[in-house]
Amino acid sequence: MRGCGDEEDAEAETDGAAAVGDSGGRDSSGDEAQLSALLEDSAEDLYEHAPCGYLSTLLDGRILKVNTTLLDWLGYERDDLLGRRYFSDLLTVGGRLYHETHFAPLLRMQGEVSGIALELKAADGSRLPVLVTSTVRTGEDGQPLLIRTTLFDARDRRAYETELLRARKEAERERERLQRLAATLQKTLLPPILADVPGLNVSAYYHIASADEVGGDFYDLFPLAEGTWGLFLGDVCGKGAAAAAVTSLARYTLRAAAVYNPDPVAVLGNLNTVLNHEYNGADPRFCTVIFGLLTPDPDPDRGGFHITLAGGGHPPALLMRADGTTDYLPTPGGQLIGVLPDAHIATTAVRLSPGDTLLLHTDGLTEAHVSAGLDSEDRYGEDRYGDDALLDFARTLAPTTASDTVDAIRDLLDTFGSGVDDDTAVLAIHVPRPPSEEQQ
Amino acid sequence: MTQHLTLRTRTAPAGAVIELAGELDHHSAPEVRAALPGLDLRPGQQLVLDLGGVTFCDSSGLTVLIAARNHALAAGGGIALAAVPDPVSRIFRIVGLDQVFPVHPTVRAAEAAWRPTAS
Numbered sequence: 074m075r076g077c078g079d080e081e082d083a084e085a086e087t088d089g090a091a092a093v094g095d096s097g098g099r100d101s102s103g104d105e106a107q108l109s110a111l112l113e114d115s116a117e118d119l120y121e122h123a124p125c126g127y128l129s130t131l132l133d134g135r136i137l138k139v140n141t142t143l144l145d146w147l148g149y150e151r152d153d154l155l156g157r158r159y160f161s162d163l164l165t166v167g168g169r170l171y172h173e174t175h176f177a178p179l180l181r182m183q184g185e186v187s188g189i190a191l192e193l194k195a196a197d198g199s200r201l202p203v204l205v206t207s208t209v210r211t212g213e214d215g216q217p218l219l220i221r222t223t224l225f226d227a228r229d230r231r232a233y234e235t236e237l238l239r240a241r242k243e244a245e246r247e248r249e250r251l252q253r254l255a256a257t258l259q260k261t262l263l264p265p266i267l268a269d270v271p272g273l274n275v276s277a278y279y280h281i282a283s284a285d286e287v288g289g290d291f292y293d294l295f296p297l298a299e300g301t302w303g304l305f306l307g308d309v310c311g312k313g314a315a316a317a318a319v320t321s322l323a324r325y326t327l328r329a330a331a332v333y334n335p336d337p338v339a340v341l342g343n344l345n346t347v348l349n350h351e352y353n354g355a356d357p358r359f360c361t362v363i364f365g366l367l368t369p370d371p372d373p374d375r376g377g378f379h380i381t382l383a384g385g386g387h388p389p390a391l392l393m394r395a396d397g398t399t400d401y402l403p404t405p406g407g408q409l410i411g412v413l414p415d416a417h418i419a420t421t422a423v424r425l426s427p428g429d430t431l432l433l434h435t436d437g438l439t440e441a442h443v444s445a446g447l448d449s450e451d452r453y454g455e456d457r458y459g460d461d462a463l464l465d466f467a468r469t470l471a472p473t474t475a476s477d478t479v480d481a482i483r484d485l486l487d488t489f490g491s492g493v494d495d496d497t498a499v500l501a502i503h504v505p506r507p508p509s510e511e512q513q
Numbered sequence: 514m515t516q517h518l519t520l521r522t523r524t525a526p527a528g529a530v531i532e533l534a535g536e537l538d539h540h541s542a543p544e545v546r547a548a549l550p551g552l553d554l555r556p557g558q559q560l561v562l563d564l565g566g567v568t569f570c571d572s573s574g575l576t577v578l579i580a581a582r583n584h585a586l587a588a589g590g591g592i593a594l595a596a597v598p599d600p601v602s603r604i605f606r607i608v609g610l611d612q613v614f615p616v617h618p619t620v621r622a623a624e625a626a627w628r629p630t631a632s
Contacts (some may be wrong), residue, residue, distance in 0.1 A: 104604025107625070312539065312570035357579045361572075361608055386608035412579050417609060440571060457569070495539075495571070 085329065126203070126224035132217055134159040143224060150197035160222065165192040165200060172200075176205075178221065184209045190227060202231040252284045259287050262320050267294045270302050272369060272376065274505050276475040280486050280497040282437065288496025289316035289360070290435045291324050296329075300369060303331040303340075306433040306500045307362030307387060307410075319358045319411075320350065337364045337383030341410060341418045345385070348411030359411035361387035361431055363404075370424070377504050380431065381422045385410040388436050390403075391464070393471035393478070395428025395506070401464065402431075430473050430503040437497030438482065439463055441489040458489070475503035517541070519566070520548055527627040528558030528590060530620055531581070534566025537574030545577045556589030560562045561623045565596030570604060582614065591615075593623040 079343045116254040120127060126143030130136050136154045144151060147163065154163075161169045167189040180186045187206040195201055212218045259281065267275050277292055289309030297303050305327050309319045323344060330343040341364055352358035362385045370377045382390060384404025407419035425431060441458045470481055480499040486493055518541035521532040529552040535541065554560055562581060567574075578594075580603035585592040593615045597605070603612040 308572065310576045355549070355580055357576055359572075359576065359579070386610075390606060405606070406609060406612070408612065409575070413613065419614070427552060436572070499628065 082339055089173070107509075126222075127411060128160065128222040128224065130160050130220045130222065132220065134161055134220070136160065137219065146195065146226070147193060153196075154445040160220075163193050165194050166306070168192045168194075176207075180207055180209060184217075189238050193224070202227040204230070248285070255285060255287045258314075258317055262291055262317060262324060264293045264295070268296050268302060268328070270294070270296075270367065270502075272504065273367070273378065274475045274503040275501070276479040276503075277498070277500040278479045278483050280437065280483070280493060282496050283312070286312045287314065287317040287320075288312055288437075289320050290437065290496045290498035291320050292433070292500045293324060293328065294500070294502075295328060297331055297335050297366075301335065302367040303328075303335060303364070304367060304433075304500065304502070305362055305364045306435065306498055307360045307385075308437075308498070309360040310358065312496075315358070319348070319352070319360065322347065322360070323360050323410075327362070330506065331364070331366075335366055337366050337381050337420055338418045340364050341383050341385045342416075345410045345416045345418075347418075349414055352411060356410045359386075359409045361385055361409050362389045363390060364435075375426075376507065377424060377425055377426045377429070379422065379446050381420055383407070383418050383420045385416065385418055388434060388439065388460070391432040391434070391467050392423060392465055393430040393432065393473055395426060395472050397468075397471045399464065399468045399471045401460075425502070425504045427504050427506040428472055430471070430475060430478055430501055432465070432467065432478055432482075433500045434482070435496070435498045437495035438499070441497075442492035442493060442494065443484070443489060467475075473503070474505070475501035478503070518544060520544055522548060524553045525561070525620075525624055527624040528560055528563045529554050529620050530563060532563040532566070533564055534568075536569040537564075537567050537577070538569060538571045539573040540597070542573040542577040543565065546580055549581055552584070554585060554588045554590050557629045558609055559591040559593055559623070560585040561593050561621050563595045564598065564601060567582055567598055567601055570601050575604070575610065577609060578614070591627075593626070595620045595623045 076173050121141040123140060123142055126146060127138075127140040128136065128143060129138040135156065136158050137156070139151065139154055144154075161172050164172055171191065176186055176191070177188055185206070185208040189205045190318060191203055193201040193203055194216040204227045205222060205224050207220050207222040210216045210219050210221055259279075263279055267277060273500040281288060289311060290307070291309070292304070292306040294302060302477050307323060309316045309323060325348045326344050327340060330340045333343070334340065341362065344362070348358065348360070364383045365386075366381045368379050368454065370379065382402065382404060384407035386407055386409030389403040391399065391442050392402050402421050402423060404421050406417055406420040408416040410416055439458050439460050439462075443458050466481075466485065470478055473481075479499055486497060518533065518535035518537060523530050531545070531552075533545065535557065537545070552560065559581065560581060562578065582592045595617045596619055597616055605614070615626070617626060
């Protein structure tokens with residue numbers, strides 16, 4: 074939109090330029106006259122007051138000609154520069170270096186260089202970011218004679234870039250904050266240390282698949298009344314804050330329920346009731362979990378533990394016997410916890426003798442991608458690690474200990490790398506052999 | 514590595530049918546969930562989920578199947594699964610959902626087994 078003031082100014086100039094156009098006609102033809110007067114302005118004026126800086130130098134960079142625009146930007150008089158200064162004198166130290174090593178060689182090679190960002194140093198020491206385009210002008214014999222340079226004020230662009238950079242740094246800081254928050258939240262969902270059970274070797278590991286999102290795996294091992302211990306390991310569906318809330322609820326409910334009634338079926342039944350009341354409908358939340366009740370064998374000479382495991386739709390525990398025999402301990406018929414009003418809980422009981430190791434895991438391990446590069450079209454989950462592979466792996470470990478098992482799983486997860494796209498928790502318990510047997 | 518999920522819905526005399534193919538996981542489950550409210554499902558009808566083309570199903574996939582069941586039950590209808598691939602059946606057995614969802618070898622079998630329950 075044009076301002077009224079502009080028109081008045083233009084009209085005032087018309088008198089002098091009247092000879093150029095059809096003077097004296099209607100107002101509109103007067104406007105046209107002014108316009109054409111401006112358009113046919115002298116090439117000299119166009120050069121001097123162009124909306125960009127112009128500079129002509131010898132091949133060595135000595136300044137031969139400079140327009141008023143550039144002089145105004147830099148705060149120099151024409152005589153300060155002509156014949157005395159070189160183009161590189163107008164640049165900052167960094168700019169000079171870049172000019173020397175990149176700009177000038179490129180210009181010599183290609184005959185032109187365009188859109189290079191450099192910084193000019195003005196007479197008062199202030200800096201002016203510019204975009205520089207140069208071409209080599211040749212004489213009639215094709216020999217290079219001089220360099221013509223155009224400089225565009227890039228302050229707005231620089232401000233934009235600075236703003237972009239600032240926004241990016243801000244985003245990075247936010248992301249770090251989020252990751253710290255996720256890591257902290259994750260820690261609150263896991264026990265800082267597992268209870269020390271006399272006569273039992275315990276080890277656990279939590280593998281975080283994404284630093285940005287809290288996962289939903291959980292485990293714990295804790296004392297109950299009369300020399301008994303409770304343990305659990307589970308997996309809440311989904312990820313993120315919503316899943317973490319369910320994880321937290323599940324963990325505390327399990328611990329409280331076990332104190333109230335340590336019967337594994339009752340513990341999971343109570344958890345099911347709590348989750349089912351809290352979450353149903355269009356956004357169901359469930360978890361799969363194994364709860365175990367550990368009691369030492371009453372005969373101290375035999376050693377070992379009895380464990381009753383209740384399965385709420387969770388992948389079965391793996392039992393690695395002292396003699397190397399290894400198999401899953403399924404709890405068939407157990408149902409996932411939280412979405413069915415009367416979820417069925419299935420149990421299995423087993424004696425852990427000296428030398429035996431029991432491993433609980435979440436499916437982040439068995440659902441890890443193991444052959445990312447291979448063609449896996451349409452064959453169900455064939456690039457996933459799988460239950461069978463885990464069983465084979467455990468067979469190579471047995472007989473083993475809790476810490477060796479967890480170390481081996483940790484190494485295994487490392488070999489999968491980014492193929493592990495869900496969090497993975499493992500908890501292993503092992504009954505050490507008596508020292509006398511170990512020496513044999 | 515990540516395969517897309519394709520979802521097609523159609524309306525049969527027995528009720529809506531959702532055909533799923535591809536990976537039913539954390540990334541694709543919201544798409545299925547979003548399709549539920551738009552289903553044409555009247556009381557007494559049954560929603561059939563055709564899983565014949567499903568190549569992977571994780572806990573998020575199970576969640577959305579449960580959400581579909583809740584949706585069908587809330588609409589006064591039933592739900593059935595058709596053409597469940599073996600590995601999905603295996604997961605269903607582990608989590609005990611095999612006792613919750615009626616399963617049929619084909620969509621046709623699921624529809625043949627359907628009996629209207631509304632008066």
